[in-house]
Amino acid sequence: MVNIDMPELAARLAFLCAGGRRAPRRELLQKHRSASAALAAGPQAWRAAGLIEDVCIRLRRGADPEVWLRTAEWLQRPGNQVIAWHDPDYPAALRTVSSAPLLLFASGDATLLQDPAVAIVGTRSASVGGRALANQFAQRLASAGLAVVSGLAAGIDGAAHEGALEAAGSTIAVLGSGPDLCYPAQHRDLHARIAAKGLLVSEYPPGTQPLRDHFPARNRIIAGLALGTLVVEAAARSGALITAQFAVEAGREVWAIPGSVHNPQARGCHRLIRDGAQLVERAEDVLLSLAPALGRVVAQPARRPASRAIAAIPLPEDLDSDHKTVWSALGHDPIPMDTLADRTALTPARLSSILLSMELQGRVKVTHGRYLRTPG
Known part of the structure; x- marks a missing residue:
């Protein structure tokens, strides 16, 4: 310290x-x-x-x-410190970034700044499947000993931090405000848990409000702290693509998870893949890509239960509460009935009734016993 x-x-x-x-x-x-x-x-x-x-x-x-x-x-307050460019605790990975900040305001375990890390980023308007993927990838990568870096935003960022914490691993949240302020407010509890079990870091001093220009700027720190950046879901114009570009400029890896062609939040990932990002389908793909940099093969972790974390997504206004629950649990890719039952906690009879109603309304499509939201 x-x-x-x-x-x-x-x-x-x-x-x-x-x-x-x-x-x-x-x-x-x-x-x-x-x-x-x-x-x-x-x-x-x-x-x-x-x-x-x-x-x-x-x-x-x-x-x-x-x-x-x-x-x-x-x-x-315990755990808070100001790390300057000339300090030995300044993260070595970030030193190689031409626009690296002069000071870092850190709250939590600042030794994490020296650990090998992977950034996981994506859209705030994440689908259910996107959040689940971010959570699962973060759990696996954290279990392998990598710190998970993200921006504490709604959607993919929050799911990534949650996954790392669920795995009892390390996570670093790079903020677009002072380290003492939480944005968005819905992540107040997550902000506190990261301060206690991980690290909050910002280039902005305490009391700095979360201004619009701060968020693109903080993305260079997210990319700079990590060996590479994984984009889970991103629209054609997304802050996650800015982070990916910073990663490219810093000579770091960029990975992207492909999605349904009907999902507008997958278009940014598809663009990255067309531009040369590595297509990944499993966390092991990321670990294999990093093996030369880490100088080791990362061990397989013990099996862990799949995360149930799901995100709020835009809902039709005319649905009742159970219908909204089912709509939120559906994604752009086909999902089996047992997965929907697990996500919604509805009885099979009630779930079947709602799915049939939505299918008749043209909101849901069923293919080989799997359900998805109708495109358009």
Whole structure:
């Protein structure tokens, strides 16, 4: 754990608040081995490193007092720390990314930043099947000793974090807000569990609100912390594709899971595969791809029960509660009756009645005893 005094904290925040290009500021921290020494080096040294005059002026002003106070208070809580570029605890994988952040605000087990990791990302509007896949892949990869990195968003991200925790494995959530704030609010409990059993990390200081521009930016950190990025479901235009592009630029692996041609949330994955991403169908495909980088063959874990985690998806407004439950449990690919019964907890008689009603309404299609939502 990195221990810093208040003058050093103020100097680190001064470099953060000064803004401007990251590379010159990282160079100053690396050269002087502390933010305090880099700040004391003065304007001549700052300019020599490449800082422009406006940035030098802001650097002389120091840290924003409110940012300093919030961060100082946050650091009083157990498990919280500020990791700077020059610290030995700064993640080695992230150092190779040209746009790597100057500081990381971490809450939880910061040693996870040094572990081999895989990013699992995808759409917020995930299908039932997509969430189940993200959960299952995360469980398997976490059981194999890999940290699962994602962005704590609704949909695929949340399912990936849940899967890693269910496997008693490691997970890292990269936030688009300060580490003390949870977004979306529905993940407040998940946010707390990751802080207790995994790691929350952000380039934004405590108290920073989740602004729209923060989320594309945090995707480079997700990709940079991982050996590769797995995209489970993604629309043709999706933030997950931004993460995949960052992974490509960083020289990391990109994997994509194919989906039904009727599922609009599979189009981004199909595009990635056309562009050269590896098509994967099982977590073992990811592990085999990573074996050379890991220098070992990952052992098979003990069998675990399949996850029942499912996501909320758009529902027709005229359905009653049981019909909505069945609709949510259906995916874009055929699902057998026993799987639907497991997901819905409805009796076979009630489930059969609802499925027949939906089939007659044209909402559900049955093929060889398997059910799926009707395309369109």
